[in-house]
Amino acid sequence: MVRWKTWLLLSILIHVVTKIDAVEVTINQGKLAGTILQSRNATKFYAFFGIPYAKPPIGELRFQPPQEPDKWxxxxxxxxxxxxxxxxxVFNKASSEVIGSEDCLYLNIYTPSIQRENNYNNLPVMVYIHGGSFLNGNGKMYQGSYFMDYPMVLINFNYRLGPLGFLSTVDEELPGNYGMKDQVAALKWVxxxxAIFGGDPKQVTIFGHSAGGVSVHLHLYSPLSKGLFQRAIAQSGSALxxxxxxxxxxxxxxxxAFGLLSGCPTQSSRVLVNCLRKIPAExxxxxxxxFWVWDFDPLISxxxxxxxxxxxxxxxxxNPRKQKIINNVPLIIGTTSGEGGIRAARYYSNNGTLxxxxxxxxxxxxxVTLIYGFVLPHEKIDTVTDELKKFYFGNxxxxxxTSKEFVDMLTDSLFLFHCVEAALRNKEITYFYYYDHLNKFSLNNLLGNYPGNxxxxxxxDIISFFPVFGFRTSHESDTNVSRRxxxxxxxxxxxxNPGESEHLWQPITSNEMNYLHxxxxxxxxxxxxxKDKYEFLKNLQLIHSHSAESLPTLKDEL
Known part of the structure; x- marks a missing residue:
């Protein structure tokens, strides 16, 4: 199994071994010295790492919206x-090591052009939002060597995670969503x-995976994000x-509860947050x-x-379920065919102990695992639990x-159903995909040791876009899928238009639920x-308490 420290080391080495030279550029905050790298096809491009897009959120700025970055x-x-x-x-419960820094609001840029050389102008810009259950991850893992085969600008960044990014008393003292507001600040910086890096600020596409995919879709519903992007790609995640x-x-x-566990007084939100600002971030x-109830569930507290x-x-x-999309832009959304395998691999490890x-x-x-126990009325929880088991497992x-049945239940309930639901709400300008290619390397192998498939x-699917976790698309079929x-x-x-030809990949229409397999x-x-799974999960209403509206049927939506 590739361990946490190894992932980070491999990510760093990818950049080090391909370094060619250095280059300078001037932005609004000051001068930057970047480096020159090579793409998968050996095309030269520029990379600039660790550019601050906001002030360090430390001291009194902890649990505050991001502030304008300083000049240097x-x-x-x-x-x-x-x-x-x-x-x-969080996937290694035996490890108590905390990594990273509270001073972390930085972004990285990959581009074939800088202003002084003027090789390209008005390039499309793609801004990647990393996943990790709003608890883990970073931008630097997703380096740009595959995308730099094309004339475009790729940007990734960090945003605050866990309680530092999302703790909320749902009032003026601690409203929350600091990680999401960091994302908005990064998009404003872009x-x-x-343009200094050859990019067109009027041709920005945001894309992300998992929690990053959820983030992308949430930006479609946020008034703060209006005008900051023109297209969106949500991979394995939806605001719904x-x-x-x-x-x-x-x-x-x-x-x-967090305050009590931290030894802080809790008579008011103001007292609580003032205390939490003084506690060591670690x-x-x-x-x-x-906050885990069983194993590491609920994963997203x-x-x-x-x-x-x-x-x-x-x-x-x-609630996105109760409002129309504010930023109504063309969208790609989709999932892998066995999303739930990443969780099931842990359960089936060690001869299925868990x-x-x-x-x-x-x-x-x-x-707890499927989260509905925290949102449904208490009297409905057992009924939903029984219906899920009956539908997916029978007797x-x-x-x-029954590993396939277990994976299907996790896949449909946590990912696929809600991505389909989101696509149906945004017909005519939404393209759906279903990623069904098994790479030589799989993230199943990172989180469990189950020998089966x-x-x-x-x-x-992330392996097709970035050389993450030290995995490169060395196998011919993996490389072919990656390039496509x-x-x-x-x-x-x-x-x-993702497919170049509308005959290859058509958007969802009023009459047809098209998707690219x-x-x-x-x-x-x-x-x-x-098909039938959509109707079953729609009627089951796993998130009934989040919305009073009735979900559309698949047939009615088309």
């Missing part, structure tokens, strides 16, 4: 990868500076999914795992939240012989993904 004198070294935002590897927001009453309860990160309309510059003031416990304690564990036990899991996928994404960012050998246009 002299030349800033932009050849060193910035630290991650403070976090620890608008002000990207059950883990896209923490219910306001749950967020407030967790914030005060101690705040260590407190996260005290602190995430985006709906803010009060009275909050100045609120990121999200209404999955046996799931079978024995199903009614206690499943509402079978949850165990080694659990499918194309959550995150396996990067081409689709760049086409979309360039002209709004991405396979190892070829990509095929197909229709009506999910």
């Amino acid at each position: 004198n002299g030349v800033r070294n932009a050849t060193i990868l910035p630290p991650s935002c403070l976090q620890k590897n 608008q002000e500076n990207v 999914t059950i883990w896209a927001q923490v219910a306001p009453h749950v967020a407030r309860q967790r914030a005060f 101690d705040i990160i260590h407190t996260v795992d005290k 602190f995430g985006p939240v709906i803010e009060s309309k009275s909050i100045h510059n609120a990121f999200l003031i209404e 999955v046996k416990k799931v079978n024995e304690q199903y009614k206690r564990i499943m509402p 079978k036990e949850i165990g080694l012989e 659990l499918g194309v899991c959550h995150g396996d 996928l990067v081409n689709y994404w760049v086409n979309f960012a360039t002209n709004g 991405i396979t190892s050998k070829e990509d095929k246009l197909e229709k009506y993904l999910l």
Whole structure:
């Protein structure tokens, strides 16, 4: 298994071994010294690392919206990868190591052009938002060597994570969504500076995976994000999914519980937040795992939240289920075919030790793992739990012989259903994909040691876009799929049509649920993904308490 420190080391080495030379550029804040690298096709490009897009959110700026970055004198070294935002590897419960820094609001730029050379002008810009359950991850892992085969600008960045980014009492003292407001600040920085790197600020595409995909879709609903991008790609995440927001009453309860666990007084939000600003940041990160109910579930205890309309510059003031999209831009959205495999791999490791416990304690564990136990009325939880087991397993036990059924339940409930639902709400300008290629390397292998095949899991598509976790597309079929996928994404960012030809990949229409089925050998246009599963999950209403509206049927939406 590739360990946490190894992932970061490999990410750094990718940059070091391909360095060719250095280059300087001047932006609004001052001068930068970057480096020159090579793309997958050996095309020269420029890279600038660790550019501050906001002031360090430390001291009194902890639990505050991001502030304008400072200027500097002299030349800033932009050849060193910035630290991650403070976090620890939640998938390794045996490790208590906290990595990163509270001073972490930096972005990285990859471009074939800088202003002084003027090789290109008005290039399409793609801004990547990393995933990691709003607890883990960083921008630097997603370096640009695959995308730099094309004339375009790629940008990635860090944003605050865990309680430092998302703790909320749902009032003026601690409204939350600091990580999302960091993302807005990064997008504003792009608008002000990207032309210096050859990019067109009026041709920005935001894209992201998992929590990054949720973030991308949430930006479509945020008044703060208006005008900051023109296209969006949400991979394995939607603003409508059950883990896209923490219910306001749950967020407030967790914030005060966090205070008690941290030794802070909790008679008011103001007293609580003033105390939390004085606690060492590492101690705040260590407190996260005290909110796990079973194993590391609920994985997302602190995430985006709906803010009060009275909050100045609120990121999200209404549940996306109850409002129309504010930033109605062309969208690509989709999933892998076996998203749930990344979670199932842990359960099925060591001869299925954890999955046996799931079978024995199903009614206690499943509402926590699938999160609906925190949002549904208490009297509905057992009914939903029973219906899920009946639909996916029938009379079978949850165990080694039913791994596919278990993966399907996790995939559909946590990812696929809500991505399809989101696509159906934005017909005519939305393209859906279904990634069904099994790479030589899979993220299943990172989180468990189950020897069997659990499918194309959550995150396996990221290997097609970036050389993450030290994985490179060395196998011929992996490389072919990677080149096709990067081409689709760049086409979309360039002209709004991912498939070059409308016959290859058509958007969802009023009559047809079109989607691109991405396979190892070829990509095929197909229709009506999910079918009976969509109707079952719609009627089950896993997130009933989040919205009073009735969900559309698949047929009615088309």
